[in-house]
Amino acid sequence: MASLPRKLELFYDVLSPYSWLGFEILCRYRNFWNIDLQLHPTLIAGIMKDSGNKPPALVPRRGKYLSKDLQRLGNFYQVPIQIPKDFLFVMLEKGSLTAMRFLTAVNMECPEMLERVSRELWMRIWSRDEDITEPQSILAAAKKAGLFEDQAKGLLERCSTEEVKKKLRETTETACKYGAFGLPMVVVHVDNKSHMLFGSDRMELLAHLLERRLKKKKTQPVKNYDHAPPAPPIVLCLNILTQRHKYRLLSRHHYSLLPLWGGGESP
């Protein structure tokens, strides 16, 4: 008998480029893994404030590194990330409050559209260096995602209601309760326990945890640290062939699920 899908919650903000990477990876893998992926639009600014953490880009060397890191990761994960010209201004001054309220409204009214609208907002800010703070910017993203103009306008109006503001606040507080100090954050529920992982660079660990069903195991010490001498090529090839299937997770050859970028269409 097949086991029930494991609930996996992704807390994200479109202001966060690493959230985009984590989001795309999980959207691709929701069809491969036995998971129930739940998307939670969250406000990263709220999380930073509540945890006392600071955006990494504020450290000059880190900001410089981040730029290169994102370009490389975008290329590797095949997500068309382009750093905005004035990315400190975009991230720290302009922010994402209205956009995340909008996604909250989408999640409440038509959750099946959440993935597409989120992606279109990311494409604006983190691929085409376009605004996501003005109402017309958000409308443009919503329409591109497939919402009708009336529907999109209605959702935009709902953004200023207490109901939507409260929902975004609550989601952000939930993330904080799980221990968030940044985004993206994944919470996976297994065997009546929840486990939190931070960052888009924990997907391989997540796959490992899902596979091992998060059993509490005493760490097996690596007894022998003698590393093998260089293997003959044929053995290396065999190693690679047998192990490679386990590590398809992050192999670029398996990123063929998304069409070539440009149209912003999701599969």
Next chain:
Amino acid sequence: MASLPRKLELFYDVLSPYSWLGFEVLCRYQNIWNISLKLRPSFLAGIMRDSGNLRPVFVPRKKKYLKDELQYLAEFYQVPLVIPRDLRGVVIDKGSLDAMRFLSSVEIKNPEMLEKVSRELWMRIWSRDEDITEPQSIQIAAEKAGFSEEQAKGLLERCSTEEVKEKLRETTDTACKYGAFGLPTVLFHMDDKSHILFGSDRLELLAHLLGEQWLGPVPSTVKSKLSAI
């Protein structure tokens, strides 16, 4: 014709648990990838100071997360990492200056022993919650790695020389020059450009950039393959 191995420099500090993870993975891959791995003992506190970066333990939620995450990573990476009881005391108050000077001393005189001694120091601080600041602690680690008592004493004495202090300073400055703001940092050169990658979680990306295969943090070795036959 086989191409020359690509030089990879790993800047690390035994104070950093993530450095240990990166170190073990790269040591495993040094016989699988076409690389020449050069270990560069560096001073984490110096890099933090120079870059203005903040140690994660200073953000309460990050500190809590670190403790949880390292347990998952220990199992996944198959490295016997155990959080010290007094984490802040160990990583902030006690530090690693003498240990890293010792490793710089080893780097100058016996670089072939650097891997083993580094590992023994990590095992002390990050597996058995033992001291690495007292001379006798470092002596024990060195002897466990294979040095004789005399050799270890000699290397320890050299720690207070200007040569060794300068070596550690230079290595740390080099890491900073290339843009390091934390450890572990991997440096490699490609197409006449230098590249750094920060963190033990960029090794799959490193494989991709080098054109090598990523087989996870615990690639099978020849030994385990042969024993399976």
